[in-house]
Amino acid sequence: MPLNDELRRFVTENFxxxxxGNGFADGDSFLERGIIDSTGVMELVAxxxxxxxxxxxxxxxxxxxxxxxxxxARFVESRLQPN
Numbered sequence: 001m002p003l004n005d006e007l008r009r010f011v012t013e014n015f016x017x018x019x020x021g022n023g024f025a026d027g028d029s030f031l032e033r034g035i036i037d038s039t040g041v042m043e044l045v046a047x048x049x050x051x052x053x054x055x056x057x058x059x060x061x062x063x064x065x066x067x068x069x070x071x072x073a074r075f076v077e078s079r080l081q082p083n
Contacts, residue, residue, distance in 0.1 A: 003073045010047055011069070015040055026069040041066060048072070054079040 001009075004026055015036050030036035036044060044066060045056050054076065060066075065075040 003076060004069050006051075007069050007072045007076075010051075011035065011044075014043065014047075024069075026073075028069075029063070029067050031063070031067055044072075048076060052076050052080065 008026070011030070015030075024033055024035065028035075030040075041061070045061070049055060060075070063071070065071055
């Protein structure tokens with residue numbers, strides 16, 4: 001499954017309770033659309049760390065990385081790249 005689809009499925013199932021009627025684009029802000037609140041961000045971080053085996057640091061917790069499907073995918077891909 002493509003990364004964007006996998007991330008979208010997690011967000012839809014965990015924050016929208018499977019309701020896809022209020023669809024959102026990959027570039028839409030989770031906070032602006034009311035999809036994820038500050039508590040949800042911590043759940044999202046835990047998912048990323050467990051699912052992809054990456055460790056997020058305080059400096060990683062910025063909207064560019066965590067506030068949209070595109071941002072999440074870009075961040076995860078950057079962490080999965082060999083150094």
